[in-house]
Amino acid sequence: MIRVNADKGIRSMSRKAIAIRHLAFEDLGLLEPLLLRHGYRVSYREAGVDDLKRIEQEKPDVLIILGAPISVNDPMRYPFLEDEFRLVSELAGAGTAVLGICLGxxxxxxSWGAPVTPMTGKEIGFSSLELTEAGQDSVLAPLADGHDVLHWHGEECALLTMAPSLAETGMCNNQAFQPVPHVLGLQFHLEVTLSSFERWLIGHCAELEAAGLDVSALRERARECLPALEPVASEVFERWLAQIER
Known part of the structure; x- marks a missing residue:
């Protein structure tokens, strides 16, 4: 269980954001220009290539862990996951802001002691979220109007003891959670832009074929949903950045 030092906040004078990336095309997307506008120096560390243990020594103000098509329960195959667990425990406990997207x-x-288990099927595609009462009073409030977001996962997080679910769908009842104000987990992908979506269709082609999903239909849904979602997604991230910078 992570113990948070409430006396140590985010340092307003030093802005450094480090993102752990697992696939080249699953990047920060629209979040990167927002971080730059807020004065953060943004850099990536490549999982499986870079030494993730060194991130703690670099003392980032924000750590973002991005998505990947692997199971968080498989550190025997992907040992860098143990480094990520340790980083979240140490940095979040010291007051560093942490954002996790999908695998993140x-x-x-x-890291907070909640199990992650397979769902009854994969949730891939665009659909709306239902914000919970806690979610309506959170940084996710801009999503309350029913915007369709991008889902791409086959496992779900159990509810954390101290963090109620902020959003749910028919397939997954814990789509977002915030155990402490400076730590946010999003099971869905708000960072993806329309201009980058084709890379997802290429990079995940085997998964899409195995799931029997229509690539052309997904592409069309992206064209329908992402242009309207991008400003709303930006507002969610802006609210979280404002929250961690207080």
């Missing part, structure tokens, strides 16, 4: 959210859940 599952890393946060595991």
């Amino acid at each position: 959210a599952q890393v946060i859940a595991r």
Whole structure:
């Protein structure tokens, strides 16, 4: 269980954001220009290539752990996951802001002691979220109007003891959670832009074929959903940045 030092906040004078990336095309997307506008120096560390243990020594103000098509329960195959668990525990406990997206959210859940288990099927595609009462009063509030977001996962996080679910769908009842104000887990992908979506269709082609999904239909849904979602997604991230910078 992570113990948070409430006396240590985010340092307003030093802005450094480090993102752990697992696949080249699953990057920060629209979040990167927002971080730059807020004065953060943004850099990536490549999982499986870079030494993730060194991140703690670099003392980032924000750590973002991005998505990947692997299971958070498989550190025997992917030993860098143990480094990610340790980073979340140490940095979040010291007051560093942490954002986890998809696999990153599952890393946060595991670091907080919550299990991550397979769902009844994969949730891939665009659909709306239902914000919970806690979610309506959170940084996710801009999503309350029913915007369709991108889902791409086959596992779900159990509810954290101190963090109620902020959003749910029919397939997954814990789509977002915030155990402490400076730590946010998002099971869905708000960072993806329309201009980058084709890379997802290429990079995940085997998974899409195995799931029997229509690539052309997904592409069309992206054209329908992402242009309207991008400003709303930006507002969610802006709210979280404002929250961690207080």
